[in-house]
Structure formats: structure tokens, C-alpha cells
Amino acid sequence: MRVGMWLIFQPPINASRMIRTDLPDLAPEKASQLEAAMRRCTFAPMEAVFVRHTERLTGDPGFIAGTFLASIEALSLVKRYGVKTEQELIADLIALLLHGALEA
Numbered sequence: 001m002r003v004g005m006w007l008i009f010q011p012p013i014n015a016s017r018m019i020r021t022d023l024p025d026l027a028p029e030k031a032s033q034l035e036a037a038m039r040r041c042t043f044a045p046m047e048a049v050f051v052r053h054t055e056r057l058t059g060d061p062g063f064i065a066g067t068f069l070a071s072i073e074a075l076s077l078v079k080r081y082g083v084k085t086e087q088e089l090i091a092d093l094i095a096l097l098l099h100g101a102l103e104a
Contacts, residue, residue: 003049004090007072008079013042016070042069064097071097 015038023031043062046069050061057064075089084092 001087001090001094003046004068004072004093005086007069008075008086008090012073012076013069014073015042068093068097 018034018038023034026034043065047062047065050057050064050068054061071093072090075086075093079086079089082089
């Protein structure tokens with residue numbers, strides 16, 4: 001929850017745009033350095049949060065972390081047009097990722 005709250009108040013990283021449009025235009029060595037930095041500073045720490053709970057997860061921690069990060073960026077738009085607080089949006093996102101959208 002705390003990571004999500006911190007992220008939602010940061011400017012969007014736009015990682016997908018960077019990967020699709022910026023990396024291909026960089027020299028291969030620079031693109032590799034940027035990819036490694038993105039992984040080390042953003043993705044790996046988030047993945048580590050989910051790895052700690054691997055025994056309870058039904059999905060891949062890396063996929064869940066990537067989905068969480070991508071969804072946080074989308075929440076910056078959702079919060080602009082919705083009525084929920086940032087904390088409510090993060091809680092909903094976490095519940096969706098960990099428990100799904102359908103009741104058991």
C-alpha cells in the first residue's frame with residue numbers, strides 16, 4: 001500500500017512509451033543501460049515485494065509486479081475523473097491483483 005501511495009503521487013514514468021519509442025532510437029549500449037536501470041530501480045524492487053509471498057500467489061510475481069506498475073500509471077488518470085481517494089484506488093488495485101474481480 002505504501003509503495004502504491006508513493007507511486008501515485010509521482011509523475012508517470014511512461015515506461016511503456018519509453019520501451020516502445022525511446023529505446024529503439026538509442027544506441028544499443030545506451031538502451032541496454034537504460035533498461036537495466038529501469039529494471040533495477042523500478043521493476044525489481046516491486047517484484048521483490050510479491051516474491052516474498054510466492055507461496056500464497058497463484059501467478060508469477062514478475063507479471064503481478066509489472067501489472068501493478070502499469071496500473072499505477074493508469075490510476076493517475078482514473079483519479080482525475082473519479083470520486084475515490086488515492087488510498088481507495090490503491091486498495092482496489094491491490095485487491096483486484098491479489099483476489100481477482102470475481103467472488104469465490
